[in-house]
Every structure is written in structure tokens, then in C-alpha cells.
Amino acid sequence: MLKVVKLGGAVITFKESYKNLRKDVLSRLLKEIAQYYLETGTCIVLVHGGGSFGHAVVSECLKRVGYIDPSCYAATADAMDQLSGFVRGIAIELGLPAVSIAPRSVCTISSGSTVCNLDVFRKLISRGLVPITYGDVVYSDKGFEVLSGDTLAWLLTRELEAGELIFVTDVDGVYDRDPKLDSSARLIREALARDVLGYLTESLFQADVTGGMRGKLLEGLRLGVRGVKVKVVGGFIEGNLYKALVSDSFRGSIIWY
Secondary structure (H helix, E strand, O other): OOEEEEEOHHHHEOOOOOOOEOHHHHHHHHHHHHHHHHHHOOOEEEEEOOHHHHHHHHHHHHHHOOOOOHHHHHHHHHHHHHHHHHHHHHHHHOOOOEEEOOHHHOEEEEOOEEEEOOHHHHHHHHOOOEEEEEOEEEEEOOEEEEEOHHHHHHHHHHHOOOOEEEEEEOOOOEEOOOOOOOOOOOEEOEEEHHHHOOOOOHHHOOOOOOOOHHHHHHHHHHOOOOOOEEEEEEOOOOOHHHHHHHOOOOOEEEEEO
16 A cells, blocks of 8 residues: 655754754655665655755745745745755665655646646656655646645545555644644544534634645545545654554554545
8 A cells, every 4th residue: 555654844953943853853854764665665755845944945946036936935845855855865765765846847727726747657657666755846837836746645645546545743632722822732543624614713724835734634635535544643752653644553643524
């Protein structure tokens, strides 16, 4: 069964500090993925967010000119290639046969819909490789737009018919309120997607330029994903991602689509 793993940008980078990598956290998470992959041979596609690399560049561009111009496109693409290089390099050192695929080379946005040619993913997976991809800037009929890593993870899950999608985040799962702001927030251990969205307020949506937890989960419904188990996993807990890969006994939430 194919599994898609999305490493959140806030987990693998310090989002408030420009191009600042959490190398220790990234290395640990990749080690847990490598352990699982080498033990089971399960096919994995790895997606990562932009964090203090891509997000920082896009945010500055939007403040400066109000849209993504060619200069911003090039700078964002370069920042994401740098970050993906770090991810790929560590993955390979740990024994994962990882290969980066830039979304801008296979995806476009037209009339608000993202279209990707995923043939290269299918071919690499069939040969035992682990594709690494990420949130990116892509060509669109409006000029250039951001394709978030979350949206890409959902598209890969749907089109490659993955059985599980695992979001590794900077919170320990899905809560009924923002746990960073409210200490009484309750962890939702397991729920149907349509039910859990009723708990999430709009305040959890505008977390960054690609949306927060509500946007993350809503995107799966918008894209018509069905029959998939989604796990939202706390990425700062040692061993938690490995537990989520091998079983349902982990710190986090299970959301059914």
C-alpha cells in the first residue's frame, strides 16, 4: 500500500527565521521514515512544505508588489530547491533512494484547478525509488501561483491511489480549538472528515500563505478524496512518525475520508 507523507514546513524549519533549517528534527523524521521503508519496502512519496524558505520569499513578494512576479518566482523556486536539496541529501545518507521532483515541472493551475502529470512519480515508485516533492510556484493562467505542499499531497494521494496520507505537523494532531492559544483545547482522536471540520474555526485557517489546519483538511473534501485514512501526527515527538507509519498507536488524530 502506497503512503504519502507530508512534512510540514513549521516542523522542519524555524518559520520565523529566514532559511533556518531544523536539521535535528528533519534528520530524526527522515530516519524514522527510512527505518520503516527499509523494514517493510512499502512505497512512499514524501512531500514537504516551504517553511522559512519558500513561505518567507512569497510573503515578502506579496507585501512588496502584491503578486508573484518573475523575480519572485525565480527566488521562490531557488529557495524551495535549496530546501529540497537538504531533505534529499539527508534522506540518501540514511538509506532512502530519494529523488526530488519539482512541481513546477509537472503541474500547472488553470481556472483555479491544479493539473499535474504524475507519470514520473509512477515510474520512479515502480522502480523502488522514493520521490520527494514540495510546495512550489507554478505557471498558471493568471501568471504564477503557489501550489501548496498540502494540495500536492492530496493530489498525489488521490491520483496514485494511496491508502494513507500522513501529515506531520507542529501540533500533536487535530484539536477542537487552537492548542497554541487555548490550553483547554481537546485533541480529536478519530473522526470523519465532514464531522471534524465543524470543530475547526476560521481562525485556524489563516495560519500562513497556504492555510492552516482547517484548510489542510478541507482540501481533501474539495478534491474529492475518498476511502483514505488520514493521520495528523505531532512531529516533535521522537518516534511518533514511525509509530504512525506502522500502526494507529501514535500521538495524533485519525481522520477518515
